[in-house]
Amino acid sequence: MAATAPLDDPRFGLARTARLPGPLRLDGGAFLAPVEIAYETYGTLAADGGNAILVCHALTGDQHLASTHPRTGKPGWWTRMVGPGRPIDPARDFVICANVLGSCMGSSGPASIDPTTGAPYAMRFPVITLRDMVRAQAMLVDHLGIGRLRAVVGGSMGGMQVLEWAATFPDRVASAVVIASAPRHSAQNIAFHEVGRQAIMADPSWRGGNYYEHDDPPAAGLAVARMAAHITYLSEAGLTEKFGRRLQKREAKSFGFDADFQVESYLRHQGISFVDRFDANSYLYITRAMDYFDLAEEHGGLLANAFKGTKTRFCVVSFDTDWLYPTSESRAIVHALNAAGAQVSFVELSSPFGHDSFLLESPALEAVIDGFLKAGQT
Amino acid sequence: MAATAPLDDPRFGLARTARLPGPLRLDGGAFLAPVEIAYETYGTLAADGGNAILVCHALTGDQHLASTHPRTGKPGWWTRMVGPGRPIDPARDFVICANVLGSCMGSSGPASIDPTTGAPYAMRFPVITLRDMVRAQAMLVDHLGIGRLRAVVGGSMGGMQVLEWAATFPDRVASAVVIASAPRHSAQNIAFHEVGRQAIMADPSWRGGNYYEHDDPPAAGLAVARMAAHITYLSEAGLTEKFGRRLQKREAKSFGFDADFQVESYLRHQGISFVDRFDANSYLYITRAMDYFDLAEEHGGLLANAFKGTKTRFCVVSFDTDWLYPTSESRAIVHALNAAGAQVSFVELSSPFGHDSFLLESPALEAVIDGFLKAGQT
Structure with a gap:
């Protein structure tokens, strides 16, 4: 049984929390139940369910993708990419953004109440992986009655989740957009x-x-x-x-x-x-989840194995001044996709603003995403 | 009146503390007195005083240049550069290395006793600049009876001190070696x-x-x-x-x-x-002293002004993987020296180890320093 409670003005940006019974088996071996996922949706799901786009947020991001953040009062973190006339447009797309597992904006995390004790989990919350986050998102997507996502899109840690989506649920991802990201966390x-x-x-x-x-x-x-x-x-x-x-x-x-x-x-x-x-x-x-992330390791040590036989279309974008996840990391992703015979477009954009470029105004980024998503429309 | 107390085995690495009466007028406007400087010397000062080389240490470095560190028991931090058969050789050179003002290995700093209170200065110690450190070193060089230094050598913050020496006391520096350094601290x-x-x-x-x-x-x-x-x-x-x-x-x-x-x-x-x-x-x-460092600012906003009319020979070395003080910073120094008509040789060395390369084994660095210092011998 799953309960869904609308918490916000439903006209634009519908904030809800799904309490999914679980249990979710985690990579570390523990089971999590229930699994609470706080999320927002924008737009209307098409009758055939074919217009759903999942956006994955970064380390300190949240589900308030294109609506006002309830604590800071600031606009959503990606209004440049999601909104009327934007590459992801609620007039056409059904957009989902979920707070990741382990976070603190309503999804299950260390501040959540442990049902076995009635007190916050704190450090008794199980250590999770990015793949666990993605599995929890898949439970939400199930809950919303969506089989295949038109696209999964994300930057930074969001891009790592996109890679995990494509590797773990290849049949459920039509198009994947990986921005300013990496296939594993480096020593630095x-x-x-x-x-x-x-x-x-x-x-x-x-x-x-x-x-x-x-x-x-x-x-x-x-x-x-x-x-x-x-x-x-x-x-x-x-x-x-x-x-x-x-x-x-x-x-x-x-x-x-x-x-x-x-x-x-x-x-x-x-x-x-x-x-x-x-x-x-x-x-x-x-x-910790990010540091544990190494997609190749999860697939026998060879990154291309993660994408073997994939039908997903990929778009990989890096920024030339990003030294956190530099272009060489995006290239490693692209090489693996090429080796797996995947359909992939790759561009390194020029921006003076480093890693944060994916969150800032970037007409070039918007044009790339817009073109890639439009070309994938059926 | 200045007292000099030998504290160590005098055969190699003579550890002393000079208590100089001062007062030293600091860039911030305060006066410091007395000025204690803990230092080591290696080798013997020539009768004409012409064989003195001052080595300047980095942020967390100290005067234990080529002798065992009294707290850690580890060898001196630059035994690769200073020692028998090394580019700086106590058999030929009189080598001086002084703990910088503000540090904690015996020179005046926040842990020193404030003579006006009898208690440690703590945050009542005046904020100092790299130029203040160099002025204190000049007091020590005076105290040792040395007029002109055959060379001043340093890496990282040590290189910044070398630049300050050349700019502040141009007639006292025959040769200057600036390694893995910068003419100012960047925003990053x-x-x-x-x-x-x-x-x-x-x-x-x-x-x-x-x-x-x-x-x-x-x-x-x-x-x-x-x-x-x-x-x-x-x-x-x-x-x-x-x-x-x-x-x-x-x-x-x-x-x-x-x-x-x-x-x-x-x-x-x-x-x-x-x-x-x-x-x-x-x-x-x-x-703080490092962040305040901006040699151009101290000279009317133009770096070349710092070296106007200099007779000092310069050697500037950078490492290709140093992202703390990248080669572009060394180039800025070299361009200013060129504009000032100075004699300068510049090399970017290749090393996988980033900024720390100047402290690690680097035959190429040793060869560069050795050749440069030998060419400057009269």
Whole structure:
């Protein structure tokens, strides 16, 4: 039995939570039940179910794809890609975006109540993988009565989920769009995440993850984690263009430890505002899932095996200044797809803004996605 | 009046501390007195004083250039460059290496006793600049009775000091060797340092810097700062070669938050071992000095002005995988030196190890330095 509760204005952006009985068998061996998935939909599902597009979000993203975020009051994170006249258009497409397993915006995660104890799971929540996230999404897609998705689309960790969708449920994905992503986490990717985890776990307010009953979450540690990660989302040239060595509200250096430079102030703001919308334990679990991600390893060590015999059409996009998931990672995906005989188009776009480019205004990206999705329409 | 106390075996590596009366006028406007400088010398000063080479250390370096570190028991940090038969050879050269102002290995810094209070300075220590560090070194060179240095040599922050030496005391530097360095700190450089500072200051044990009387320094925060910085010292390719996604002492992933990957374990070790040898407040002060560094700004906004009319010979070396101070930064130095009509040789060396290459075995680097220093001998 699954219950569906509408929580939002149904005219545009219908926010719901599906409580799926499960159990979901996880890659780590544990079983999760129930599986709660908070999601939004936009548009109307066609009678034949053939117009569904699933959008997968990134590490700190959420289901508020194109509607106002309830905590921050900011517009959805991908209104440039999803909306009237946009490449993904609710007038034509039935768009689904689900908060990933392990996150903190309504889907099952460490802040959820463990039914066996009546208290939040905290660190008793099972460690999950990106494939587990995708399996949970597939349960949601089942629940919505959709067999095959017209497209699965995502950037960064969202792109990794797209790859997992195509590898795990090849018959359910007509088209796959993988933006600014990678087929596995590199040693440097793991290293940056480990810094963030250590920053959180070093915060005495973390209390081994059991901070939910206290009004004192590990905000300082989570802010430092976010600051370190945020640097990796931007390019050196982008930071120089945006901030350079410009001073903050001062004519001269303070010869103190306040935020003298604009870039310091910006980073501090990024850290502080993040803790208002994100759960520290969720940050631990999702970064862990990303670090565990290695699609080739899941398929006998050969990436091409993940796509053997696939009928899915692929579109792979990278950005030239992205040093978190550089173009070489996208090329590795494309080489594997070529080796598997898959239909794939690949483009490296030019942008000064590094990894974050996929979230920013990019007419070139919109044109690529629009053309690719339109060409896949039947 | 200056006192000199030998502290070590004088046969090789003579460790001393000079207590110079000062006052030293700092760039921030404060006066520092006395100025204590812990340093080591190797070899014998020639009668004409013409064989002195000053080596400048990096952010977390120290004066233990080629002798055993008293706390870690490890060999000196640049035995590959300094020693018998090495490019800098105590049999020929009189080698000086001084702990920088603001550090914690015996030179005046936040852990030093403030003579006006009898307690450690902590955050009452004045904020310093790289030029202040160099001025303090010049006081030491005066104290040693040396007018002109045969060479000033350094990598990373050491290279920045070499640039300050050449710009501030052009008549006292015959040859300058600038390795893996930059003429100013970029927005990204500042951003990484700010993460480290915030990690330290977020640690409750930091106590606003007043932790010296407690047996509980901000070790967790300092370890996180070191971990974040350490990633920037290595290349992505070097991390992949050294660790890749190899697991730590386990056949399979733990599905937990222990250090599953070797790179996690390595980083944690880097963080933990660092706190045994470094003072958190010194880390704040030295990173601040580096972030303030902008040689062009100190010279009317034009880098070439810093070297106008210089007679110093320059050797500039970068490494192709160094993304902390990439080759483009060395090129900016070389262009300015060219514009100033200076004598300069420049080489980009190939190494897989990123910024840290200057500290690692590099026959090519040794050959470059050896040739450059020999060509400068009179």
